[in-house]
Amino acid sequence: MSVSRRAVLSGTGVIIGASALTAIVPGQAAAAPRSYRVHTAPATAGSVDSCLVLGERKAVLVDGQLFSADAAQVADLVAATGRTLETVFVTHAHPDHHLGLAVIKERFPAARVVAHPAVAAQIDALAPRQQRVMRQRSGPAIADRLVTVAPLAHDRIELEGERLEVIGPMQGDTAVSTALWVPQLRLLVAGDFAYAGTHLWMREVLSPTALDGWRRSLDLLERLGPQVVVPGHRTPSFGNDPGVFAFTRRYLDSWEAALGTARTAGDMVERMNEAMGRLPQENYLHFAAGAALKGG
Numbered sequence: 001m002s003v004s005r006r007a008v009l010s011g012t013g014v015i016i017g018a019s020a021l022t023a024i025v026p027g028q029a030a031a032a033p034r035s036y037r038v039h040t041a042p043a044t045a046g047s048v049d050s051c052l053v054l055g056e057r058k059a060v061l062v063d064g065q066l067f068s069a070d071a072a073q074v075a076d077l078v079a080a081t082g083r084t085l086e087t088v089f090v091t092h093a094h095p096d097h098h099l100g101l102a103v104i105k106e107r108f109p110a111a112r113v114v115a116h117p118a119v120a121a122q123i124d125a126l127a128p129r130q131q132r133v134m135r136q137r138s139g140p141a142i143a144d145r146l147v148t149v150a151p152l153a154h155d156r157i158e159l160e161g162e163r164l165e166v167i168g169p170m171q172g173d174t175a176v177s178t179a180l181w182v183p184q185l186r187l188l189v190a191g192d193f194a195y196a197g198t199h200l201w202m203r204e205v206l207s208p209t210a211l212d213g214w215r216r217s218l219d220l221l222e223r224l225g226p227q228v229v230v231p232g233h234r235t236p237s238f239g240n241d242p243g244v245f246a247f248t249r250r251y252l253d254s255w256e257a258a259l260g261t262a263r264t265a266g267d268m269v270e271r272m273n274e275a276m277g278r279l280p281q282e283n284y285l286h287f288a289a290g291a292a293l294k295g296g
């Protein structure tokens, strides 16, 4: 029986990894983790992905969304799998990946919420202000509670005796970013190292050093040889495959080329729209272009 390696998209916005669901080789012991699920928020909620890695009875969730409504849908997804949510891993300190965690933690109080120590320290320092700013902008759509994110003692998370590896921290769309590598499924939960079909958050990647750092991170992640790659942000037309690296690299190259010739922020926006087509999260482009160049 041949099985497509492309992820399939259900009508509910939940992406089910077809290759991962069939990743158990007949005759072998069924080791955890066994499969994965992805929830993608709508474009109005940042197109953020949360990825659930499933063992036989337990699960690990990666990233917790921005809005409470999306976090509640992620919690519903966890509940529907029938697994016990043991660990929630946060890839980096941007608010769209952790301000929804209060909702998830309330549904699954026994789950431990963790990050690499450098990420946990940033969340600890930044979260109160992020929450205040986001609630000014979006009101009660943002939870009014914060969850403490505990620093991991080791660069790994265990799921039913199997090791999932924390990669990083290193430069992504922010300087301190991590990904989760699930070797048993050849699954990379890439966080914001990889985007698919949306604008990238370039506001913190304005220097040539940062841009090259992001490319080097992609080199390292690709060398792992993942067969399934879950990006941090996506439009639903993209599957969970290494093609998301190509999209991210094309965007970085286009950004660098446009920055080399644009004279104003307006030029920059125009050139990027020409190079990449109209993409969701155009506000990301406006922020970054305005920071990189004078307006006009």
Ligand SMILES: [Zn+2]
Pocket (backbone or CB within 6 Å): 048, 094, 096, 097, 192, 232, 233
């Ligand atoms: Zn993000």
